[in-house]
Amino acid sequence: QHRTDSSIDVSSLFGKFIRSEEIDVDLKSMTSREHMAGTNNSKRHAEYIRELWESTGALDSVVMESFDCGITRPINTIIELRLENGTLVKLDLAEGTIDSDATSQLEDELSAPAFHGYAAAGKVEAQVVYANYGFEEDFRLLKEKAKVSVKGKIVLMRYGKLFRGLKVQNAERAGAAGVLLYSDPADDGFVRGDVYPKGPWRPDSSVQRGSVLYASQCAGDPSTPDGPSVHGAPRVPYSEIVGKCTPSIPSAPISWKNALPILRALDSAEASKPAPSKSFVGGLTDSSYGVTYRVGPSQIRVSLEVQNEYVLAPMYNVLGTVHGRIEPDRAVWLGNHHDAWVFGGGDPTSGTATVLQILRALGRFRELHPSWRPRRSLVFAAWDGEEYNLLGSTEHGEMHASTISASVVAYLNLDTAVAGHEFSVQGSPIFTELVKEIVKDVKVGSSGSTFGGNTVQDKWPSYEKFVKLRGYLPSLGGGSDQVVFQHRLGVSSISLGFEGSHGVYHSLYDSYSYQANVMDPTFEYHEAMAKVVGMLMLRIAEDRVVPLGIKSYAHFLSKELQELEMEIAAAGSIFLESSVLKAEMKRLGASVKNFGDAEPAFHDLTLSAGSSSVESPLFVRELNDRILLAERELLVARGLPGRPWFKHAICAPNFATDYGTEIFPGIRYFLQGDRSNATLAAEEVALVADVVQRSADVLNRLDVIQ
């Protein structure tokens, strides 16, 4: 056992302690009540998690902390159609009971109908216009091709393709008075396949809740942009948050069942224009529904009333620790959010139950091996307020920035563990080899079972399509609790889950019944995730030399730089003709090369540290810290253009692609559209060249600080 300083190879033994039937039972109990952030149920849920964690026997300590964060607590949503004869027809916003879905019976007890977090409160009555997905391009087509004005209208858009907050923002910028977002069956309903309860896709009455806060502008609690939401902290008043962080116009989500009369009204209005592009056409075209997706304006008017209340509500995070035996001051984190929009069967509680199983397994393991402790500390976090705006994790990260920066080796994020059957992972390139190693060895089920006795690698389509081709993992985006760790504090982070055919996102039907009846009846996918994540965490905590690979990072930088070069070459003459840009790109190329050149020697050092004959705790620590610092040095103090809170120069969340990622975000900011600017792009290139070189210097120990 040379890889660790333990006689037990916990990471490979660990899997045997996972019991999928427990995940089943835990998931059921933890999704029996709604547990939305900012409600008493959320506090109860957090306390329940704390009790459960304590009961596993895995942890040395469990604490609960809270941050008072600004949210809009929903009161009610009222949507009415004012027909041509003047009658008001109120839409029934209930999603409805499904017999085989136990918790759907409890819909009457929910705190509020489906709503948007951070929607502007207000009442508006206006004609409707349909704007497809709500891209800037969709609005341009409406204006210039269909010649339809959005001003003062209620804009109906379909979910998908880009972050919902941006849809509302684009509508607001076009002059809309209000917004309705609906789930079109072409995107996640019957056009994709069987709908729930028969299959995984979204039924007609199902609604997608969600936050409309402009997450790239405002991170975490919008009332505390400059620091943690501690007692007495300076607060930005709500009046300054609206319009800057959140929309000024009311918005609400509806089902396609409720969108249908509106779409029909758009079709039948005399003045309504045809769709300016085929891309506007959704899935309700067949004879059963006969919608042609005309864009309006409608003749009828729609009344939208959003009632909510801005409050500072406590967000409850639960944190559990296993103190490391040799390096207690270095920690591996596993985070999952516990707050859900409704019952959270998949999102997030499939993750919560999976983390709990990892703890149960660890508890069993520790009972059998009482003298064992991980080399490094393990920290488990159950975050609150993620659905609103990653509130619990962000405020915690802002508060503990110094210590996290000094001591966290890696942050693993497990939001929804199972929402499909395809293994999906995004992360810092540094995790590539370790993930490949682990998924090769995790085999679940047997022939005939859902997982079929396959390895997780077998269930990872991206492996062939991306990872093997490129040599690194898909990069980490936004949309969950890794943001403050990776994009603000420069902690190497990774996010995992099973994804795929899934349509009940953020609705009543994201429930235990859905997970147990449709998504993962044998809980083998949950089991697989528990094993992969548990092994990942334990490998990073146990290996003497932190098993995070610089080589993949070097490869990533090199390939991504090539892509950037091609993009710049195609971006237009102002870029091709800029000598400043050319000079800085040359320097960036040199830095990336230096980073790559530093790797082999560093790798050799880690090999010599690995073999016990050369082992010396501080020698190994010094090398391992360089792996941490290599990622930390990629931060720029000034932050990214347009969003200075975000500090990582290499990657950032890309909201224009619905939780995707953006590489060299600062540089790309100045490459397209209105912001095209070769000089400013060159400055961003210089900043990236500088941080990459510093990162290389850390590896090379050329950095004189060493």
Add this chain to the structure above:
Amino acid sequence: QHRTDSSIDVSSLFGKFIRSEEIDVDLKSMTSREHMAGTNNSKRHAEYIRELWESTGALDSVVMESFDCGITRPINTIIELRLENGTLVKLDLAEGTIDSDATSQLEDELSAPAFHGYAAAGKVEAQVVYANYGFEEDFRLLKEKAKVSVKGKIVLMRYGKLFRGLKVQNAERAGAAGVLLYSDPADDGFVRGDVYPKGPWRPDSSVQRGSVLYASQCAGDPSTPDGPSVHGAPRVPYSEIVGKCTPSIPSAPISWKNALPILRALDSAEASKPAPSKSFVGGLTDSSYGVTYRVGPSQIRVSLEVQNEYVLAPMYNVLGTVHGRIEPDRAVWLGNHHDAWVFGGGDPTSGTATVLQILRALGRFRELHPSWRPRRSLVFAAWDGEEYNLLGSTEHGEMHASTISASVVAYLNLDTAVAGHEFSVQGSPIFTELVKEIVKDVKVGSSGSTFGGNTVQDKWPSYEKFVKLRGYLPSLGGGSDQVVFQHRLGVSSISLGFEGSHGVYHSLYDSYSYQANVMDPTFEYHEAMAKVVGMLMLRIAEDRVVPLGIKSYAHFLSKELQELEMEIAAAGSIFLESSVLKAEMKRLGASVKNFGDAEPAFHDLTLSAGSSSVESPLFVRELNDRILLAERELLVARGLPGRPWFKHAICAPNFATDYGTEIFPGIRYFLQGDRSNATLAAEEVALVADVVQRSADVLNRLDVIQ
């Protein structure tokens, strides 16, 4: 030898290797030419330092780095008096040759006459008004009591009491068109004692150069407020720097010899008002000069023309490293700036020569003990551009923020080593016990010699007057290269020097001859400084448990909080009546108490780590890192009100007192004058309560991140 893991007690043996005669020789050779930042001489000087450092044999590596920083390179200064008959009398700005001062013979070769760094270029001719030291209060007295308007005038002020940049800023705000600053003999000339060459005080023709940049507004290179001045970095154009970072009105420094005709003109003008306060009266009142310090306006006009050129000029830092044997990834730094306004006999080259002597001694030591290496790394830095605005150190600190934060245990600053005979030290309270221990043991000279065989403690008047009474060192202010380390990056820092009767600051006469003939003929004060600083550095580098004491920090926080409470009690009813402020002060009190309560247990842990039987490298490392982190956690990401670049919540530079310090600066910002605001003060109290608690948590290992 239990305190370290070496068989040699280098810190106590080290002193024997110090040779004061070498400091003498080195000082002479390094001050033979002017070496101002942004000139070729500065580069040559840096290269010379690098060669000298390499020749000592002490260092494993020496590198030179450069940053292109925005400075105003001086071209010329022309000051003329337009007499009533219209004649123009040009002032001779030369300071003049003094026979016994060798380098004063070279005045003709200097790059420019005395000037202000970052002065606004321009020409102004106007009547003169005298505004004493240039406090806001002085301008108020002028306006309301003397009923004299400053608008469109050239304001003559005397140096002293507050940072020169603030004098110019206050004049500009009062509507002045230009500024002349002169050195009044009451402040640092004949009123204080014998003037040079007979004694240490300022002769009549001597001029004080210096920067007028608003250092609290703009740190380091004013063209790169958001990050390091790396190649291609985004730059703020000069037009946006003037008025924001630097004055918009021209200013220049003059001697009292040149101020005299102006003061006399003020006295003789019919419309000239008497001084509104006795505080306006300087030292030229006796019959020889007969100045009454009337405030004007003068009848004559003065023409001030400042010619300079804003350029990006390279700043050359030299960095030398001795790699630590056991903990190479922890470092103790010793910094000194190498750029001078002219020859820099005292400022800074007495420090440069002292650092060089420390290296020479270390080289001799290493030759005798070739297997010895310090436990932790030693890093020596010779900074450029300090005089302009701490340029070299600040840009370096901004560039290497991550690694410095991760690895620097302490930063020691030695600017001017000898400018008087009183030992002076300011620093984080954490250094208190160590400094007391060291100064007790450093004895220099013999009875009859300048130092007299006394200990450095004997030469430390503040010891009895402050340190013994309060239990901690005077806090660290601004004005030299510790700023980026202590106030931005949260690295425990300390600044030392001998101060006292000294009047040639920033003039031609701050020369080798001055140091050797008047200030320290036997170089015993230089020797004492070399020993104290060397021992300080080596103790921190060698001791197994970092010898920086939390107890003094706890004591400091507790006492300073009491003072703050008294200040608030006296600040007015809005503060006494604020329940929010009361609540937050209570929480701050609780945090401070928690910090104090954490200390004994932490201390016991360090004791057990100290004794070799419990020694385990990572155990000790974890404890030592808590000492670092305790200081780091005192940073607030949002920075201080009005100056967000400054991040330390506990102390900051206080420019209103000429390089002094301010404790709880964020809170105090809202306690006085126009800014009085109990609600905002309460918010700042909350931020401080939060960081102090986090610091306590680090010590207590309650912080779950551990």
